Structure formats: structure tokens, C-alpha cells
Amino acid sequence: MRYSAFEIARQALSGHKGWPRAWGDATPKPRYDAIVVGAGGHGLATAYYLGKNHGVRNVAILEKGWLGGGNTGRNTTIIRSNYLQDPSAAIYEKSRSLYETLSQELNYNVMFSPRGVMMLAQTEHEVRGYLRTAQANALQGVQTEFIPPARVKELCPIIETRGPRYPVLGALWQARGGTARHDAVAWGYARKCAEMGMDVIQQCEVTAVRSRNGKVTGVTTTKGEIDCAKLAIVVAGHSGVLADMAGFRLPIESVALQALVSEPIKPCMDVVVMANTVHGYMSQSDKGEMVIGGGADGYNNYSQRGSFLHIEETVRALVETFPMISRLKMLRQWGGIVDMTGDRSPIISKTPLGNCFINCGWGTGGFKAIPGSGWATAEMVANGEPGPLAAEFGLERFREGRFIDESVAAGVAH
Numbered sequence: 001m002r003y004s005a006f007e008i009a010r011q012a013l014s015g016h017k018g019w020p021r022a023w024g025d026a027t028p029k030p031r032y033d034a035i036v037v038g039a040g041g042h043g044l045a046t047a048y049y050l051g052k053n054h055g056v057r058n059v060a061i062l063e064k065g066w067l068g069g070g071n072t073g074r075n076t077t078i079i080r081s082n083y084l085q086d087p088s089a090a091i092y093e094k095s096r097s098l099y100e101t102l103s104q105e106l107n108y109n110v111m112f113s114p115r116g117v118m119m120l121a122q123t124e125h126e127v128r129g130y131l132r133t134a135q136a137n138a139l140q141g142v143q144t145e146f147i148p149p150a151r152v153k154e155l156c157p158i159i160e161t162r163g164p165r166y167p168v169l170g171a172l173w174q175a176r177g178g179t180a181r182h183d184a185v186a187w188g189y190a191r192k193c194a195e196m197g198m199d200v201i202q203q204c205e206v207t208a209v210r211s212r213n214g215k216v217t218g219v220t221t222t223k224g225e226i227d228c229a230k231l232a233i234v235v236a237g238h239s240g241v242l243a244d245m246a247g248f249r250l251p252i253e254s255v256a257l258q259a260l261v262s263e264p265i266k267p268c269m270d271v272v273v274m275a276n277t278v279h280g281y282m283s284q285s286d287k288g289e290m291v292i293g294g295g296a297d298g299y300n301n302y303s304q305r306g307s308f309l310h311i312e313e314t315v316r317a318l319v320e321t322f323p324m325i326s327r328l329k330m331l332r333q334w335g336g337i338v339d340m341t342g343d344r345s346p347i348i349s350k351t352p353l354g355n356c357f358i359n360c361g362w363g364t365g366g367f368k369a370i371p372g373s374g375w376a377t378a379e380m381v382a383n384g385e386p387g388p389l390a391a392e393f394g395l396e397r398f399r400e401g402r403f404i405d406e407s408v409a410a411g412v413a414h
């Protein structure tokens, strides 16, 4: 069923009791052309573009919990493409541009809000870094600019630009960056996958990867054995666990990254601000809550909560730049397990196991990448080889020392 204003009016006549389920409770079939492990944004987008762009529709998406319950439903939803290196700018900008029309494409309101993202420069070092990024972005066709403190204040009046420790010296500004509703992105893709006849199977944990003669043959799950011709592992913080099942190792560390929200207040900020020196980032949700995030834990773990230290540090850091938040009550806090690579760039790659592919390593910054990453991963799974968007993100770069260093653009201290 197409969602529309007309349909809402029609459904109102029957008390809104006639809406069909957005996706069903599928029972696994014995075999699929492709299985995607992980129903986060990246897994669902991979399945969607497999169907839409490549006509591969006999697909199951297996999720051990509920869809979007991993990092996709836990992030602070910042979307931008102001990365330094060419391969990163290409995939993040592809993604950002797909976000522009995603609601129309999925016929599902993902609430993309291109309100503008600024990354504050609060040291001379950051000024030089962001000037360099702005120049690189100009060459890459990504629209960003370096703006002076007066413009920062104009765009975001609640910022204290004068200090005390770190005055604002300018900012890297991307006017078409912004936010989207995170779980709506997962729900929108899931609904379209189901519409194409794919099986979205929740509460179905993959516990083993089966293979013969060096090629994947299927997976063992808590709902039984399922065969497949191709397997895509898209499980973010659990990538190392799945890679272990498939018989290879990854250069990934899993750590907790956390966020918190304040009580709702009246609209006071209509841009997204990342303050990477004092270390915190903030935006205001449509409900009025201030959405706040800080750094990742300094140790590896799988607990989806994060340490208390970071809550205090993040809020303390932000109070310097936004003194008005000192009077806010914080409502709730949560964490997600992010998958970090050494160069802070993702892995979209074939693996040592034949017909088994992996998408991971988005670390602290993969929400913004969901549509572009799904597009690129689907292309790789369908053709057996990475296409132009994914070509530089192969696992072999770690062996060859061909890093794509994005530790500054990642914006989150780790």
C-alpha cells in the first residue's frame, strides 16, 4: 500500500484499523540467493539496493534482535559528507545526496532535515585542518565552506564564541548536511524490502557460517540452518564475531560510544554543531530535546551503555561552548558498540571465504553513510567484485598500507 495524504483520509473512515503491517513475520526458507546478516541500516539498505538496482530479490535479512536495534537506532543522526580523502568524499556524498530524496524513494518519511552541520574550529590546528578540508571538498564537488566566528554566531546564537578556554575561531560549514530520523531509515528500507518479496527475519541470530571447498554454503541460526549462494555480513560492532565464524580476522576494535538527551525545551538551535576540541556535539530534536554525544570508551567491550566518565566529560565540555545547557536536566543516556578501524574508514570488501562479503568499520560515523554504503555493497554482492564506490575500501588496504586516514573527519575522539 502506498502511503499518501489520500490514504490517511481513507483509513480515517475506518478508524485507522485497515493499515497493513509494514513488514511481515517471515519464516526462513531453506535457501536464498543472498543472505544479509544484520538488519541495521547498512544491512537493510544493502538488501534494498540488491533488489532495486540488481534484481536480486530472493533475499533474507537475518537479525538477532529487532531491526534497527543496533547502532542504527542509537546514534545522534548527523549526516554530512565533509571528509578529506577522495574515496570517502565520494561515498559519503553519494549517501548524502541519496538522503535528499530518500523519503520519496521509500515512500516513508525519514524526516531528512538538511539544517546544516558545522564543525567548530577552536584551535589554530583545527582552523588549518578545516581550511584544507574545505579546499579538498571544493575539488571533490562537495559543498562546504570555512566560515568566520561572526557567521557561526549568526547561525547558532546560543554558542559562546569567546571562550573561556577555546574561543571559536571559525567552522567548517556544510549547509546541506543535517539529520534524519534514525529508526525511520531502518523501517523505510525494511518495508520496501518486504514489498519486493524479501524476508526480514528478526530474533534470528546467526551462530555459525557454513562452507565447502572455500565457498560459503549457508548459515546456522537460532531458527535453523539456511543455505545461500552469497552471504553479506553487515553487523557493525559484532563484525569480529561473525568474521571468526567465517574463518578470517578483521582489523577492527569494538568499543562503546554513547549519547544522551536532555528534557525537551523550546526551539533554540536549528543547526547541528560538532565541537571536536572540547569534544561534544549537539543538535535539537523535533521534540525539543537536546541530542548530545561525546567520545568513545577507551577500552574494548560489547556492553551497549558506555562508561559514566563520558557523560560527565561530554556535558562539562559542552557547557563551555553552550553555557545555557548548564541549566538543563538530562533525561536518558544509552550506548552502541561501534566497529573501529585503524584509519577510521570503513571496510566494504570480499573476504577470504568465497562468495562471502563484509561491510563494517563505519565506527562512530556510519549513519550518514547508510544509503551510499548499501548501494556500494549491493553492487559488490551482485557482481562479485566491488564497484567504483567501494573499490578503495577493501580489506587488502591494511596489508598493503594503503590507509584512507579520516581520523580528523570522523569528528569523534577515539
Ligand code: FAD
Residues within 6 Å of the ligand: 037, 038, 039, 040, 041, 042, 043, 062, 063, 064, 065, 066, 067, 068, 069, 070, 071, 072, 073, 074, 075, 076, 077, 078, 079, 204, 205, 206, 207, 234, 235, 236, 237, 238, 242, 257, 258, 259, 293, 334, 335, 336, 337, 338, 362, 363, 364, 365, 366, 367, 368, 369
Ligand atoms: P547496526 O545498526 O549496529 O546493525 C547491525 C545489526 O547486526 C544489529 O542490529 C545487530 O543486532 C545485528 N547482529 C549482530 N550480530 C548478529 C548475529 N550473529 N546474527 C544476526 N544479527 C546480528 N553515525 C553518523 O553518521 N552520525 C552520527 O551522528 C552518529 N552518532 C552515533 C552515536 C552513537 C551513540 C553511536 C553508538 C553511533 C553513532 N554513529 C553515528 C555511528 C552509526 O550509528 C553506525 O556507524 C551505524 O549505525 C552502523 O550501522 P549498521 O547497520 O552497520 O549497524
Ligand code: PYC
Residues within 6 Å of the ligand: 076, 078, 079, 080, 281, 293, 364, 365, 366, 410, 411, 412
Ligand atoms: O560522524 O558526524 C558523525 C558523528 C557525529 C557524532 C557521532 N558521529
